[in-house]
Amino acid sequence: MSGVQDLNTPMLALQGVHKRFGGLHAVNDVSFQVAAGSIKAVIGPNGAGKTTLFNLIAGNLPVSAGTIVFQGQEIQGKKTHQVARLGMARTFQNIKLFHGMTALECVMVGRHVQSRSGFFAGMFNLPSTWKEERAIRARSLELLELMQIADLAGVEATSLAFGQQRAVEMARALASEPKLLLLDEPAAGLNIYETAEVARLICAIRDMGVTVLLVEHDMSLVMDISDEIVVLSFGSKLAEDTPANIQKDAEVIKIYLGEDDAG
Amino acid sequence: MLTRKNYSLAGLCLATVGLHLLTVLADAPFYLTQLTMAAYYGLVIIGLGVLMGYAGQISIGHAGFFAIGGYVSAALTTRNLAPFEASWPVRLLDGLGLLVPGQDVYGAHLLTVSPWAACGCAVTAAAVIALIIGVPVLKLKGHYLAMATLGFGTIIYRILLASPYFGEADGISETPGFTLLPALGSWGPLVISGDVEHRVANFYLAWGVLIVGAWLLLNLIGSRVGRALRSLHSSEEAAEASGVDTARFKLQVFILSAVYAAVAGALLTHFNGGIGPSEASVMKSVRYVALVAVGGMTNLWGALIMGVGLTFLSLRGVFGAFDDAVFGLILIFVMLFAPDGILSLRLKPLLRRMFLGGPS
Numbered sequence: 001m002s003g004v005q006d007l008n009t010p011m012l013a014l015q016g017v018h019k020r021f022g023g024l025h026a027v028n029d030v031s032f033q034v035a036a037g038s039i040k041a042v043i044g045p046n047g048a049g050k051t052t053l054f055n056l057i058a059g060n061l062p063v064s065a066g067t068i069v070f071q072g073q074e075i076q077g078k079k080t081h082q083v084a085r086l087g088m089a090r091t092f093q094n095i096k097l098f099h100g101m102t103a104l105e106c107v108m109v110g111r112h113v114q115s116r117s118g119f120f121a122g123m124f125n126l127p128s129t130w131k132e133e134r135a136i137r138a139r140s141l142e143l144l145e146l147m148q149i150a151d152l153a154g155v156e157a158t159s160l161a162f163g164q165q166r167a168v169e170m171a172r173a174l175a176s177e178p179k180l181l182l183l184d185e186p187a188a189g190l191n192i193y194e195t196a197e198v199a200r201l202i203c204a205i206r207d208m209g210v211t212v213l214l215v216e217h218d219m220s221l222v223m224d225i226s227d228e229i230v231v232l233s234f235g236s237k238l239a240e241d242t243p244a245n246i247q248k249d250a251e252v253i254k255i256y257l258g259e260d261d262a263g
Numbered sequence: 264m265l266t267r268k269n270y271s272l273a274g275l276c277l278a279t280v281g282l283h284l285l286t287v288l289a290d291a292p293f294y295l296t297q298l299t300m301a302a303y304y305g306l307v308i309i310g311l312g313v314l315m316g317y318a319g320q321i322s323i324g325h326a327g328f329f330a331i332g333g334y335v336s337a338a339l340t341t342r343n344l345a346p347f348e349a350s351w352p353v354r355l356l357d358g359l360g361l362l363v364p365g366q367d368v369y370g371a372h373l374l375t376v377s378p379w380a381a382c383g384c385a386v387t388a389a390a391v392i393a394l395i396i397g398v399p400v401l402k403l404k405g406h407y408l409a410m411a412t413l414g415f416g417t418i419i420y421r422i423l424l425a426s427p428y429f430g431e432a433d434g435i436s437e438t439p440g441f442t443l444l445p446a447l448g449s450w451g452p453l454v455i456s457g458d459v460e461h462r463v464a465n466f467y468l469a470w471g472v473l474i475v476g477a478w479l480l481l482n483l484i485g486s487r488v489g490r491a492l493r494s495l496h497s498s499e500e501a502a503e504a505s506g507v508d509t510a511r512f513k514l515q516v517f518i519l520s521a522v523y524a525a526v527a528g529a530l531l532t533h534f535n536g537g538i539g540p541s542e543a544s545v546m547k548s549v550r551y552v553a554l555v556a557v558g559g560m561t562n563l564w565g566a567l568i569m570g571v572g573l574t575f576l577s578l579r580g581v582f583g584a585f586d587d588a589v590f591g592l593i594l595i596f597v598m599l600f601a602p603d604g605i606l607s608l609r610l611k612p613l614l615r616r617m618f619l620g621g622p623s
Contacts (some may be wrong), residue, residue: 058504084506096501098494100561109494113506115487119515122486123479129486136487176506 009072011036011180011211012057017066017076019052019235026052028235029066034180039202039212041222044232045255050215051093053232054184057213058090059083071179085113089178091169093185093215097157103168104153107140110175114139143171147201163194174205181205183214187221199225223247231255268481271564272474279470283463294579295466296457301575302469303531306476308554308570309563310523313480315552316560317489318516319496320401321409323548324416325524330543331389332525333532334423337435339381340533342428343367345374356380378441378455382529389525390518397517401510413545420543434539441533443468455533465534472530476523477567484563492516546587553594559604569605 010033019027027049034040042050055061057068059080068076075083089110098106115136117129144150147167152160157168166186173181186202187195199221206212216222222229223243231238231246233255239246246252286294311325344362347353353374356362361380365373376384400411423429430436440456454461455468483489495502495509502509532538541547554573558566573593576582582589601607 060500060503079508080500080503081506081508084504090504092501092504096498098497098501100497101490101493105490106494109490109502109507110505112487112491117487119483119488119519122488123483125482125486133487172501172505 009036010034010069011038011071012213013067013069014057015067015069017053017056017068018064019049019056019061020064026235027056030232030235030237031066032230032237032240034211034213035227036179036211037206037209038227039206039214039225040228040230041226042213042215042230042232043217043219043222044238047234048232049235050232051184052235054090054182054215058088058182084176087177087179088182089173089176089180090182091166091173091184091186093188095162095165095169097165097168097172099158101157102154103144103149103157103160103164103171104137104140106157106168107143107171107175108136110143110172111136111140113176140171140175143174144168146174146204147171162189166190166198170201174210178210180211180213183212183216185216186214187216187218195221268485272478272481275474275477275567279467279474282470283466292462295462297575297578299462299466299469299534300531300578301571302466302473303527303534304574305473305567305571306527307524308551308558308574309473309477309480309567310520310527311551312555312558312560312563312566312570313484313492314516314520315555316562316566317484317496318492318513320513320517321405321552322412322517322520323409323545323552324412324414324419325520325551326543326545326547327416327419328389328393328521328524329528329547330419330423330538330540331392332385332528333538333542334429334435334528335385335388336378336381336529337438337532337538338429339376339384340378340439340441341375341435341437343373343375345372348374375439378439378533382441382526382533385529386522386525389521389528393518393521394514397514401513401517413548416543416545416548420540420545423540423543429540432540434537434542435532436537438532438535438537440536441530455530457534457536469530469534472526473567473571476526477563480563488512488515549594550587550590553590553597557593557597557605559607560602562604562606565604565606 012034014033015031017027017030018025030053042053044050052061056063056076059075059078059082063076066076067074070083070086070088073086075086098109101109115132117132121129141150141153144153147170149164149167152164157165160168170186183202187198190198195218202212202214202225226243228240229243229246230240231252238255239249239252241249282298283295286292307325307329311322314320314322344353353362356376361377362374363377365375367373396415400408400415403411424432440454440458440461442452442454444453446452453464453468455465491502491507491512494505495507495512499509528538528542554570555566557573558569577586597605
């Protein structure tokens with residue numbers, strides 16, 4: 001596998017993606033690309049199919065039709081853990097941390113794809129695993145420091161405050177050293193100060209060379225940090241443009257503010 | 264963490280010696296027999312504990328794996344292969360030196376598989392069956408997985424009861440001793456057998472197997488794979504998104520716990536000199552689950568201590584004819600008052616809740 005990424009190849013490309021649940025057409029012929037090194041946002045009203053779209057990309061759901069190309073490789077039909085191994089990480093809208101594990105341990109699970117000690121190496125505590133284990137721990141602590149919660153490393157993750165849990169989840173996602181990071185409503189439930197902090201963090205992540213695709217309701221966050229925005233409505237792509245143009249788009253204003261106000 | 268684990272294991276070694284000394288001081292060497300048996304059952308329980316407590320996959324069919332280990336080893340070491348001496352599989356086994364000749368009580372020529380090979384076959388059989396069962400069954404979750412494994416246990420029980428080869432309701436007796444090591448100099452041979460002359464050696468052997476088994480599992484829990492197992496227990500979706508191949512890890516730990524059960528079954532069968540179908544019964548499987556719960560689902564030491572302790576009391580007949588009822592009752596009480604296991608119990612809040620009501 002060549003390590004050099006052609007700058008013209010998009011990090012992620014969706015082509016004619018459909019998802020049907022019985023009679024419901026949850027995602028209808030959606031195509032867009034995410035350029036390497038950019039921040040792209042997917043917005044839309046409730047029920048527009050944003051989270052479904054994320055689940056299709058991450059391999060949690062099979063597509064009904066269409067192709068999803070990640071770093072030049074088709075990934076539709078792959079399992080979630082295979083997609084993760086290729087360099088895609090995600091966070092969840094309703095935080096999914098591991099019960100009974102400390103914040104540090106949760107992040108260490110994120111190092112899974114970057115390490116290889118197997119069943120027998122673990123059972124016999126082979127010396128070859130020691131160095132790897134130290135490296136996993138060190139990098140995980142580094143990421144908790146980046147999230148400014150290193151002091152909470154030994155605390156059970158699910159007992160942390162909401163915003164801190166978000167940070168642990170973000171650290172876990174980053175621990176896999178992803179090429180593409182999917183953030184499902186990273187600012188949901190946060191106050192404006194915390195949201196500003198998340199915005200700063202997402203930009204910092206982008207500056208580390210990680211491409212970011214996010215779903216978000218908070219317009220201020222999306223407009224501030226995104227390079228491009230895709231608008232979904234009832235499963236279809238309504239618009240795709242820069243934040244400035246999206247704000248002026250009559251169609252978008254109509255679905256968000258209602259017909260009367262737009263007129 | 265590493266040192267605490269090693270201290271605990273050293274403590275277990277000392278406890279083993281201490282138990283032996285206690286039986287000597289109390290002039291009750293016969294206790295060693297039940298302590299030996301309890302250690303083998305403890306091996307089943309810690310294997311199941313990792314599957315249930317850490318990986319979060321329940322199995323109400325582990326007596327089935329225990330029985331597969333015991334029965335296959337017993338059948339191969341007792342069933343006469345002499346009538347099939349000319350057939351190629353038997354000739355192949357003979358060529359590999361895996362068969363032992365002997366004489367039955369009437370002096371007739373007897374040809375059986377050597378215990379080493381039989382035990383190997385028994386454990387391999389359990390692992391292969393766990394693989395075949397595990398692939399479809401581990402796709403299920405919660406109650407459905409419990410019911411499917413219950414079904415598996417019932418099938419094994421019924422097969423053993425219905426097969427003349429496995430002795431039907433009588434089981435298999437006259438299982439020969441298992442010579443692990445030949446005599447060396449002034450040391451006698453190390454034989455797994457219930458004979459009085461081997462009692463002390465077997466006690467240390469069983470506890471040694473248990474300690475090594477616990478050591479391997481404790482290592483596993485603390486390793487990268489152990490973290491992956493604990494993560495999929497809590498959220499398979501998030502574990503998958505972190506790159507954990509949840510289906511593969513669940514299958515591997517299922518097979519591992521089946522192997523633990525089968526090793527215990529095979530060794531205990533040679534120690535007891537036989538095995539009966541009650542070892543495969545659903546009640547046994549439920550008992551293993553209860554013992555894991557009593558010890559604390561995510562507490563391997565708890566499962567080990569409570570498992571061995573209660574099994575020992577049960578084997579001593581302390582619970583009398585109410586044996587199974589006692590284990591059922593224990594299960595109910597643990598679920599109500601100590602869902603994290605007896606050892607995690609804090610008495611004061613518990614008593615307050617029992618007598619005053621309200622949250623603790």
